[in-house]
Amino acid sequence: MSHHTLRKKIKPDNLSRLFKFDRAIWHGNKPSRSLLGVSIVIALIMTLPLLYVIYQSFLAGSESWMRLLDTRIPQLLWNTLSLGIAVTLTSTFIGVSLAWLVTRTDLPGRRIWRWLLALPLVVPPYVGAVTYIIVLGPRGWLYQAIQAAYGNDFSLTFDIYSFYGVFLVMTLFTYPYVYLVTSASLRKISQTYEEVGRSLGYNGFHIFFKIILPMLVPAIGAGGVLVFLYVISDFGAVSMLRYVTFTSAIYYQRAGFDIPSASVLSLVLIGITVIVLLIEKLMKQKKAYYQTKGIAKESRTLSLGKYKHISLFYVVFLFLISVALPIIVLVYWTMIGAGSGLIDSSIFEYTLNSFQIAGATAGLSMILSVPLVYLYSRHHSIVSSLIYKLSYTGYALPGVIVALGLVFVFNNHIPFLYNTVFLVIIAQLIRFMPQVLQSGETAMNMISPRIDESARSLGHSTWKVIFFITLPAILPGLLAGGALVFVSSLKELPVTLMLRPPGFDTLAIRVYYQASEAIYAQAAPGALIIILVSILPLYYLLKNY
Amino acid sequence: MKSNFIFGVTGLALLSLLTGCDAVSDSTDDNKELVVYSSRNEMFVSDLLDKFKEDTGIEVKALHGVEPLQILEERNNTQADVFISNDIGALEYLNQEELLKATDPDNIESIEEVYRAENNEWIALSSRARGFIYNKDLIDESDVPTKMEELIDNDYSDIKNGYAITRGGNGGMISNVSALRYEWGDERTQEWIESIQDNSAAIFEGHGDIRRAVGEGIHAFGLVNNYYYHQQLLEPQDNNVGFVYPDQEEGEMGAIVNGAGLGLLKDSPNEDSAQVFLNWLLEEENQLAFVGESLEVPINSNLTPPFEEAVKLTDLNVQEMPLRELGNYFEDTRLLIEDAGLDLNLK
Incomplete structure (x- = not known):
């Protein structure tokens, strides 16, 4: 009896405490249950592969761990980190120097260069790798040219299938990340700082190193992290150039269905990714302060003087080897293919497949990101930001790990969807939806919360408000993000390669396969289509930076 | 221009979303x-x-x-x-x-x-049969190994540009090792793997890479299947290659098939x-x-x-092992190869 009364006494007290707690978390602004539920489900799907891979790697047992730690992991660590660091440093140098030349000096044609130098971004590195194999490979254009000029006496010693080959290709096609972020930041830094420097009698280079560079550190750091994460997650270029990093090793282990080893290697790669992201976070916290208001007349540019020619040569040279050369190679081989009738109608089928996957991924990304963005920006709380951040998991993870996790889950637990196109779409959604979240969040922040708050206070359901008020307002932002997802998905290689059903090939897969079999006349047209379509949303990207 | 582009992309996206679903439902047809x-x-x-x-x-x-x-x-x-x-x-x-x-x-x-x-x-x-493709400009036929065992006894360091093998995980290499285990037992086979791992000038992903490299003169000879030799002969250039079937003499093991x-x-x-x-x-x-x-x-x-x-x-001296024997070695040959120090995958 006393027991009963005790419970009666405590229960309401507990409940009210719970309510208080709940209110404290949500700051009195609790989302509807369905909105919260839908968002949690989406976030869980987004993190599913990661959780499953970690779970599997613990199941792998100490024997697998010891064997891999003894044999493969040290070498893979060295291969992966040395490549990542070398490419990051070099791309940073190239990206920062180009950004400075284009935004701050009287480089001839700087307004056009500003756009042209971002173009390598539309060349997927595996396509870049193909073109460099064609040019610098064992029987490539350079070899033939040397043979023609000097005969057999002169032998070519550069081996494209080596660390240096991968390093060259990855650098050329990733420097735009640093270039774009740094240019955007440079444009925001007031020129009064430079004028102060000049009044102190510094020359242009002193001003750059003593005044500008320290202010650029956060931007350069962010660009560098993008490059590093890209390099360690790349599969296509690395495997085409026969270099082995964690990512390609995981791919080959899973091809042989050596799941324990694949999970163990994945866990190490996840660890590297997390460490890099933590370093970036630390750098952001130390972010330097710089003034963005009252930008002075943009017209004052630094005169390059006697360095003008060498600077122009540097810019032209980089453009030639990172944009012009690949395009020329691809157009050349497309023409050969067209001339000899090697290009058949199957390329339309592959293009259609690619567009279907990319379209479905982009469409679903836009739809699914709406509740997440709404919850995050209209119901601030620890819970909503946790849900939101979890949804970014796939963005930082290498594609091979996403695919690996999904293979486990679907083959063992959801067999009827295994080996279907859905699996490919889900995997790409996990990887690319964060691009829509980013642009959707930006758009959301620009509309006043008062409008939908008042609509909700009038008794309209959350979903009604989202559909009729929020959605129309953030649509342009969502679509811009959707366009980026479309292109990312069109270029995507490892996930599609690992998850596609039998008989289903995309452009990217054909380009990869035909290029690795050295059937360049068939690989080139597909690669050109991917590049041309990718140019479209670049306009948005450049406007955002 | 901006909004036109946006609507273009949305239209495209929605269209392909629809057709995408269509393609998916196709697979359940009982065609x-x-x-x-x-x-x-x-x-x-x-x-x-x-x-x-x-x-x-x-x-x-x-x-x-x-x-x-x-x-x-x-x-x-x-x-x-x-x-x-x-x-x-x-x-x-x-x-x-x-x-x-x-x-x-x-x-x-x-x-x-x-x-x-x-x-x-x-x-x-x-x-297919295992054997050695060689570049006639670089090496004399008489210097090419005539027995698998010669790869243990001779390190071929005096041969210009050396010889090439595939990674340990290559299917052809695995069955080659299985056949040697059947013939020699594990100890001698392990010795053979260690020797080729130490002495080869290059380890490639696949046999296609080897035939091209030997044809181009990057390596003097390579351990491949005979049909890669046929393929290289049909190349318009770099086709001055020959092929040696090893262990063909009376009483020898015979070619690994x-x-x-x-x-x-x-x-x-x-x-x-x-x-x-x-x-x-x-x-x-x-x-x-x-x-x-x-x-x-x-x-x-x-x-x-x-x-x-x-x-x-029928014209070859072929190893007397029934092919189905290979199935008995399938699982642990990989382990043996790894233990002998030849990596299954390229590093």
């Missing part, structure tokens, strides 16, 4: 189809499958580059009807795991019994199509199409090899 998993080079298989589709009207869905362990992993959720493999060891291994089904197709007697499983759970259609063939999967989703495929494939014309551009040698000795100068199986 006649055949799902093929293959571990053989796509170029050799896709013409054959196109011909099958043309002859029978059955739609073929193929997945290339499949390793046998994928079929093991999918045993509770079988996806494929047919597994085409370039390694009999893998087929016999799947057979021992009871994943393949007994068959009795027409014209089965055209394939000698040693080249099929006990109840035709797998059937080999083309054959492996085959390519196929098996039907138990619980296959399209059983009828699979039976049609098997019967179709054993027609002599299609046995030749199976060999196709690979330039391997057909197992059926009545057929003229597509590469006419090819040495027929």
Whole structure:
């Protein structure tokens, strides 16, 4: 009896405490249950592969761990980190120097260069790798040219299938990340700082190193992290150039269905990714302060003087080897293919497949990101930001790990969807939806919360408000993000390669396969289509930076 | 311009979303189809499958580059009807795991019994032998090894540009090692692996890389299957190559042979199509199409090899091991190779 009364006494007290707690978390602004539920489900799907891979790697047992730690992991660590660091440093140098030349000096044609130098971004590195194999490979254009000029006496010693080959290709096609972020930041830094420097009698280079560079550190750091994460997650270029990093090793282990080893290697790669992201976070916290208001007349540019020619040569040279050369190679081989009738109608089928996957991924990304963005920006709380951040998991993870996790889950637990196109779409959604979240969040922040708050206070359901008020307002932002997802998905290689059903090939897969079999006349047209379509949303990207 | 672009992209996205769903629902149709998993080079298989589709009207869905362990992993959720493999060891291994089904197709007697499983759970259609492709400009035929064992005794460091092998995980290398284990036992085989790992000048992903490298003079000779030599001879350039079949003398081991063939999967989703495929494939014309551009040698000795100068199986001194023995070594040969220090995958 006393027991009963005790419970009666405590229960309401507990409940009210719970309510208080709940209110404290949500700051009195609790989302509807369905909105919260839908968002949690989406976030869980987004993190599913990661959780499953970690779970599997613990199941792998100490024997697998010891064997891999003894044999493969040290070498893979060295291969992966040395490549990542070398490419990051070099791309940073190239990206920062180009950004400075284009935004701050009287480089001839700087307004056009500003756009042209971002173009390598539309060349997927595996396509870049193909073109460099064609040019610098064992029987490539350079070899033939040397043979023609000097005969057999002169032998070519550069081996494209080596660390240096991968390093060259990855650098050329990733420097735009640093270039774009740094240019955007440079444009925001007031020129009064430079004028102060000049009044102190510094020359242009002193001003750059003593005044500008320290202010650029956060931007350069962010660009560098993008490059590093890209390099360690790349599969296509690395495997085409026969270099082995964690990512390609995981791919080959899973091809042989050596799941324990694949999970163990994945866990190490996840660890590297997390460490890099933590370093970036630390750098952001130390972010330097710089003034963005009252930008002075943009017209004052630094005169390059006697360095003008060498600077122009540097810019032209980089453009030639990172944009012009690949395009020329691809157009050349497309023409050969067209001339000899090697290009058949199957390329339309592959293009259609690619567009279907990319379209479905982009469409679903836009739809699914709406509740997440709404919850995050209209119901601030620890819970909503946790849900939101979890949804970014796939963005930082290498594609091979996403695919690996999904293979486990679907083959063992959801067999009827295994080996279907859905699996490919889900995997790409996990990887690319964060691009829509980013642009959707930006758009959301620009509309006043008062409008939908008042609509909700009038008794309209959350979903009604989202559909009729929020959605129309953030649509342009969502679509811009959707366009980026479309292109990312069109270029995507490892996930599609690992998850596609039998008989289903995309452009990217054909380009990869035909290029690795050295059937360049068939690989080139597909690669050109991917590049041309990718140019479209670049306009948005450049406007955002 | 901005909004036009946006609506263009949305339209495209929604359109492809719709057609995408359409394509997905297609797969549940009960149209006649055949799902093929293959571990053989796509170029050799896709013409054959196109011909099958043309002859029978059955739609073929193929997945290339499949390793046998994928079929093991999918045993509770079988996806494929047919597994085409370039390694009999893998087929016999799947057979021992009871994943393949007994068959009795027409014209089965055209394939000698040693080249099929006990109840035709797998059937080999083309054959290849291991040997050394060499560049005639770089090395004299007499300096090329004539016995597998010579790779232990001689380090070939005096040969300019050295010799090339594939990574340990390559199917051809695995079955090569299995055959040596059958012949020599594990200790001597391990010694052989250690020697080639230490002494070879290069380790490549696949045999295609080796034949090109030897043709181009990047290496003097390489350990490959004979059909890669046939392929290199047909190249417009870099084709001054020769081939040595090792262990051919009286009393020696004989050339190590492996085959390519196929098996039907138990619980296959399209059983009828699979039976049609098997019967179709054993027609002599299609046995030749199976060999196709690979330039391997057909197992059926009545057929003229597509590469006419090819040495027929019956003209070779061949190792006396029944091919199905390879299945017994399939699982642990990889471990032996790794333990001997030859990496399964390139580092």
